[in-house]
Each structure stands twice: as C-alpha cells, then as structure tokens.
Amino acid sequence: MSLSLVQSRALLGLHASPVTVEVHLANGLPSFTLVGLADVEVKEARERVRSALQNAGLEFPANKRVTVNLAPADLPKDSGRFDLPIALGILAASGQIDGARLAGHEFAGELSLSGELRAVRGALAMALALHQQQQHTDTRTRLVLPGASAQEAALVPGAEVFGARHLLDVVRRFVPADSTLLAAGADEAGDDGWQRAQAAPPAAPPAAQPDLRDVKGQAGPRRALEIAAAGGHSLLMVGPPGSGKSMLARRLAGLLPPMDVAQALESAAIASLAGRFEATHFMQRPLAAPHHSASAVALVGGGSPPRPGEISLAHHGVLFLDELPEFNRSALEALREPLETGQITIARAARRAEFPARFQLVAAMNPCPCGYLGAAANGHSHSHRNSRSCRCTPDQVARYQGRLSGPLLDRIDLHVEVAAVASQELLQAPPGEPSAAVRSRVLAARERALARQQCSNQALQGADIDRHAALDAAALAFMHKAAARLGWSARATHRTLRVARTIADLAGAEAVSAGHVAEAMQYRRALRGPGAMA
Incomplete structure (x- = not known):
C-alpha cells in the first residue's frame, strides 16, 4: 500500500490537538516533501528520518517520491515530536510494517541519526488531552513515546503509555507475523527496549521546604x-x-x-x-x-x-x-x-x-x-x-x-x-x-x-462577596468611613473585604466584624513617601 496514516499530536499552548501524519509514496523523480504548516525543526525531520531508517537497517524508499502531510493543514506544528510517526508512516507505506496495526496508537518522539528515541516536551499535556478524548468517545488508545517522556505521561490516571528506546523497539511490534525483515536487527533493540510505563514514586524523597x-x-x-x-x-x-x-x-x-x-x-x-x-x-x-x-x-x-x-x-x-x-x-x-x-x-x-x-x-x-x-x-x-x-x-x-x-x-x-x-x-x-x-x-x-463558598476567599467575585463577606452594622459603618477617607477604589474595597473574610476564618468566626476589617485595613496602606517615613 502506498498510503499510510499515523496518529500524533501537536501542542498549541496547553492544548494537544490530534494530528494525522499522512505518507504517500509515488513513482517519479525521487524527492521528500513535507507539508502541513510545519516549522523549521519539523521540516528537518526529513534528514533525521532518512538517516535513522538507514542506520537501523531498514529501507528508505530512495527511488520514490515521498510526500508527508501533517493534517489539519492550518494547525501549526513544531519540535521534533513528529520524527517517529513520519518514520512509521514511511515504513507502513512501503510495506515494511503492517499499517493496519498502527490503528489505536498515537506516536511522538524525536529520532537521532542512529535511530535512538529522544525525549520530547509536552508529553504530559499529550497524555491529558488523550485521556479527555477517551472519556468523551469511550475508546482506548495507546500512547507510544520515548522512555523518559513515557514516565511523565504515565502520571495521568488510567493512561496506557508505552516507552521505547530505539526505533527498532517500536517497529518490531508492527511487522507482519511472517516477516523476517528485522531478524538481523532485533537483537540490537533488546527485549527491555519496549515496556509499559508505570507511574512510579520518585527515586528520592522530595526536598524539605524551608521552615x-x-x-x-x-x-x-x-x-x-x-x-x-x-x-x-x-x-x-x-x-x-x-x-x-x-x-x-x-x-x-x-x-x-x-x-x-x-x-x-x-x-x-x-x-x-x-x-x-x-x-x-x-x-x-x-x-x-x-x-x-x-x-x-x-x-x-x-x-x-x-x-x-x-x-x-x-x-x-x-x-x-x-x-x-x-x-x-x-x-x-x-x-x-x-x-x-x-x-x-x-x-x-x-x-x-x-x-x-x-x-x-x-x-x-x-x-x-x-x-x-x-x-x-x-x-x-x-x-x-x-x-x-x-x-x-x-x-x-x-x-x-x-x-x-x-x-x-x-x-x-x-x-x-x-x-x-x-x-x-x-x-x-x-x-x-x-x-x-x-x-x-x-x-x-x-x-x-x-x-462555605467552594473556593478560596481571594477568588470571591461580585455577588459572592456580598453574600459570604457580609459585614455587621458596626463593621459596615467602619468600612464606609475608611474607604471614603483613604480614597479606595472599588477593587481595593473588595480586596479588603476578602482579606477581612480570611481573618475571620482564621479566628473561626462566622461573621466579619469591625475588628477583622480594622486588621485588614492595616494591609492596604500604600507606599509611604519620604516625609511619612522619616
């Protein structure tokens, strides 16, 4: 089959949007074209993928016209995370691996020239996005990453993440059952190069916080x-x-x-x-x-x-x-x-x-x-x-x-x-x-x-301030006098109310009293000039 599809993800902010890596092999003048709003480091994948395939003992279709499309075309793509899916797409399109078995997997990883997999940033964001997608669609998808990145992604509860050290570790899982293509190179990868990542406790206890x-x-x-x-x-x-x-x-x-x-x-x-x-x-x-x-x-x-x-x-x-x-x-x-x-x-x-x-x-x-x-x-x-x-x-x-x-x-x-x-x-x-x-x-x-309010006092907004930081008569009169005398803005007044609400919570009080407001006022003093501080 001359066309293959491999799934991956692109990062835009904290969102990891799905990307389909489409690879097509055609007759014609040999070339390697990569399209789909790819950044410079993504376009450089052409040389990394070519060298990684050859040095891993795999065949690069040098006599074919290779076209790689990263869809959707209007989504920006950056970093070397698409090296692995591009390499797998080329192998599937050229018949060296079974493209149908790639379904149900998402891949990301940067390739070295020797075929080793290097960690990519944003692995945890990819796993979170995949987990949220699975909750809505009720499907199971495996995430395949370099070993170091897989340890990050495995922190997401319920994530099915596999880590690999080398391109051959990944390829061996998707070759046809009767293939002898990797007979010579299988020993290089080793059996421990592919394993499911588990969220393990840190190797060392966390450093103590300053006391x-x-x-x-x-x-x-x-x-x-x-x-x-x-x-x-x-x-x-x-x-x-x-x-x-x-x-x-x-x-x-x-x-x-x-x-x-x-x-x-x-x-x-x-x-x-x-x-x-x-x-x-x-x-x-x-x-x-x-x-x-x-x-x-x-x-x-x-x-x-x-x-x-x-x-x-x-x-x-x-x-x-x-x-x-x-x-x-x-x-x-x-x-x-x-x-x-x-x-x-x-x-x-x-x-x-x-x-x-x-x-x-x-x-x-x-x-x-x-x-x-x-x-x-x-x-x-x-x-x-x-x-x-x-x-x-x-x-x-x-x-x-x-x-x-x-x-x-x-x-x-x-x-x-x-x-x-x-x-x-x-x-x-x-x-x-x-x-x-x-x-x-x-x-x-x-x-x-x-x-009381399902959020911290600092997050109180609008009517919630009036409801949860309401003042008694004495505190209200005191607050009016202080705000007028000190020229507080509406924001400063609301922030003082939030602080007073916190002071009341520390004291275990249900209502905000004048004493709580008086203490909160002490923390709203602006910077004092040379005359006031001399």
Whole structure:
C-alpha cells in the first residue's frame, strides 16, 4: 500500500490537538516533501528520518517520491515530536510494517541519526488531552513515546503509555507475523527496549521546604504571610536590605495546603511544556523566582511558538518577585490581567495560545534606592543612624516608588512593612513558630472557606462577596468611613473585604466584624513617601 496514516499530536499552548501524519509514496523523480504548516525543526525531520531508517537497517524508499502531510493543514506544528510517526508512516507505506496495526496508537518522539528515541516536551499535556478524548468517545488508545517522556505521561490516571528506546523497539511490534525483515536487527533493540510505563514514586524523597521557624521576630510580616496563605492573597513586603523579606517569601509555599491530583497534573503539564518537569517535584507547590532582569515575554509567556512564562510555571504555586521596582515596567504591567483572571492569553497574528496562571504573588522591595528610608525611625540604635540612614533625595524616592503603577499596587491584597531585626533578637531569641503549626491553622481556614463558598476567599467575585463577606452594622459603618477617607477604589474595597473574610476564618468566626476589617485595613496602606517615613 502506498498510503499510510499515523496518529500524533501537536501542542498549541496547553492544548494537544490530534494530528494525522499522512505518507504517500509515488513513482517519479525521487524527492521528500513535507507539508502541513510545519516549522523549521519539523521540516528537518526529513534528514533525521532518512538517516535513522538507514542506520537501523531498514529501507528508505530512495527511488520514490515521498510526500508527508501533517493534517489539519492550518494547525501549526513544531519540535521534533513528529520524527517517529513520519518514520512509521514511511515504513507502513512501503510495506515494511503492517499499517493496519498502527490503528489505536498515537506516536511522538524525536529520532537521532542512529535511530535512538529522544525525549520530547509536552508529553504530559499529550497524555491529558488523550485521556479527555477517551472519556468523551469511550475508546482506548495507546500512547507510544520515548522512555523518559513515557514516565511523565504515565502520571495521568488510567493512561496506557508505552516507552521505547530505539526505533527498532517500536517497529518490531508492527511487522507482519511472517516477516523476517528485522531478524538481523532485533537483537540490537533488546527485549527491555519496549515496556509499559508505570507511574512510579520518585527515586528520592522530595526536598524539605524551608521552615518558618528559622524566621525570628517579624510578628507582623509572619501574620501577613499566614493570612496570605489562608486566603490565597497576594503580598507585597517593603523593608530595608537584610530584614528577611526573601526569607519570609520563600516559606510561603510550605504553608499552602497540598495539591490534589488534578492541580498537580495541570501544574506538571505546564512544566513539561517548558521542558522543566522533574518527577521528584510532582505534587509539590511550584515556586518561581525569576531574576529582575526578566523580560515581559519570559515573565508572562510568548515567543513563536508560544511558550509558558514564569507566571504559568507558578500555576497553583507561588511567584516570588524580589526587587520588584527593578523589573521592566512593561513586564510588571503585564501581570495586571493574570492577577485578576488567573490565565494569560498570548495573541499573535498567526496563532493564539492560552495558559493557566493562577499563581500567588509575593513581592519584595526596598522603600528607596539605597534601601534605608525610615530605617532610623523603625528602631535602629543611635550608633547606626549615620551609617544606615537614607541618603536619597525626595525626587529619587518618588521616582523609585513611581516605577510601580497604581493599578498594579491596587491588585496586591496585602502590603506589609518588614523592619530590620535587632542583633539581640536575632542572636538570642528562640526559634519562631514552625511552619507545621501555621499550616494547620491555614488548612482549617481554607476548609471553612471551601465548605462555605467552594473556593478560596481571594477568588470571591461580585455577588459572592456580598453574600459570604457580609459585614455587621458596626463593621459596615467602619468600612464606609475608611474607604471614603483613604480614597479606595472599588477593587481595593473588595480586596479588603476578602482579606477581612480570611481573618475571620482564621479566628473561626462566622461573621466579619469591625475588628477583622480594622486588621485588614492595616494591609492596604500604600507606599509611604519620604516625609511619612522619616
């Protein structure tokens, strides 16, 4: 038969759309044509496939006109994942394997020139898409991948995934029963080159999360961190260098509740798209901490084809932005929509991709360029005032703080000042409360919120805020007065209500009282200028 069909998948964002690899052999001048909106690395498959077939002892139809079509034609295709299905299609079209036996399988894998199979990114996304398709169509399809990629894909419950080391490992499963084609090459592949992948536990135990007990003092920031973890709120910490902002931020992930399987699979699928999946980190909350030199594309995603950015790699986890004002202004402004919607849509002229980005933002910054604005007033001894007093002019302070726009600050729920810790407290104070104790209170507060409204407090929208964060008469009057005096926007008012609801959940209270609102107000203070902090 001169025509064969092999099934595979192409990645566009987090979606893995089905692709049919059609191979046709015809008489005429020898050629190898590949069509179907293929990217450069896909077109390079012609040379990889030709060499892999020849070096594996298989026959490449060099005297034929080979046409490979990747359908649908309007779907962009990238990477070397189509090497394996193209090679199998050529073998089926030339009669070297039984094309009918390829039905019920999907293939993906990059070929080396010797025929070895190399891992491809996005294996977990492919397995998830196939699993969802099978649920709707009630069919069973096997997924054949390189060995390393198969271990990722096998994490999907109920997935039937097979891993192979070499092209011959795959070909041996589809040759006709009476074929002697691979008699000489079968020993090269070995019997263990093809096996069903199983979701095995990680070889090594996961690394322990940094513990909050290492943080001494800082009662106010620790309380804000607990509130942020309990309600899923974003947090901005402002303080001088060395006050412990980064130390606090890196301990937030250890306070969050464990992920369920669906969340872990979605988070791992995004990491797989970026080629950063590690089995030892499966079921752990991700922590993304990009350097402040990161571009807007690196932060929110983009490129051609579109790839996930740091905000998507932090999906269901924590995004930590240290030295916040030092980030590019356009990169910071790109965070505004994902903070509200929990997803990012990357639209280009040729293609459009969507990535989930429901992350918890934790940011840290100095109050001024030198970092010591207000340091003396916040408790430094007289002997340190000359060496640690602010040397910035009011204009420098205003320009530095002005790098953060009002709309971005408005979307951050909690603003907290982190003062420097005195040496006596740092060296002589006992360890702080451990993360396990704080996590137990966070889990209890989250369970109350889920039982009441089926989502975290940060996710409350519209009428749900009025229903679940309703205030009593005293709290309502207090809230009206505070909002009018401080000039809050509607967004700031709603965010304060959500924080107050979280504070009430931590206290085990059914209703939000004036005391809860008063504490929430303390975390809505904007950055203070040089006059207020002197």
